[in-house]
Amino acid sequence: MTKRLIPLLAVLLAGCSFAPDHKRPEPLATSADWYAPEAAPDPAGAMPATAIGYEAFFPDPRLRQLIGLALERNRDLAVAIARIDEARGLYRIQGADQLPGVAASAGATRSRVAGVDTGGEPFTGNRASVGVAVPAFELDFWGRVPT
Numbered sequence: 001m002t003k004r005l006i007p008l009l010a011v012l013l014a015g016c017s018f019a020p021d022h023k024r025p026e027p028l029a030t031s032a033d034w035y036a037p038e039a040a041p042d043p044a045g046a047m048p049a050t051a052i053g054y055e056a057f058f059p060d061p062r063l064r065q066l067i068g069l070a071l072e073r074n075r076d077l078a079v080a081i082a083r084i085d086e087a088r089g090l091y092r093i094q095g096a097d098q099l100p101g102v103a104a105s106a107g108a109t110r111s112r113v114a115g116v117d118t119g120g121e122p123f124t125g126n127r128a129s130v131g132v133a134v135p136a137f138e139l140d141f142w143g144r145v146p147t
Contacts, residue, residue: 100137106130 054067071077108128138144 098140100134102132103135104130104132 055064058064058067106129108126111125113123113125
């Protein structure tokens with residue numbers, strides 16, 4: 001009797017949760033302009049740092065020339081741009097799974113048989129075939145394939 005009771009108790013206890021109830025902490029008091037800096041008042045017509053180019057920020061012409069060369073010949077930046085292009089291409093390839101694929105084939109054969117089986121005359125046979133098919137396509141009713 002106890003041999004049957006132990007697995008039953010183990011199954012019943014596996015479905016129980018002894019963790020305390022989670023209580024979400026109160027949000028911190030933060031000013032609204034922290035989340036939306038564009039809504040904050042602009043002190044004395046100042047421009048945001050993202051709107052200023054490096055040419056206006058660095059007055060030294062040699063330093064501007066050095067920064068320009070670094071941006072122009074930056075291999076890391078070129079690699080990053082190439083990876084972005086690769087990811088875009090892979091995304092387009094993955095999106096092709098949402099459309100049905102079509103396979104087409106065509107073939108022709110010609111054969112000549114000696115006259116042994118045909119009563120002494122040689123026989124020439126021609127055969128042509130054309131095929132179109134949808135090899136595999138899944139209608140996604142339940143959203144398994146990401147859009």
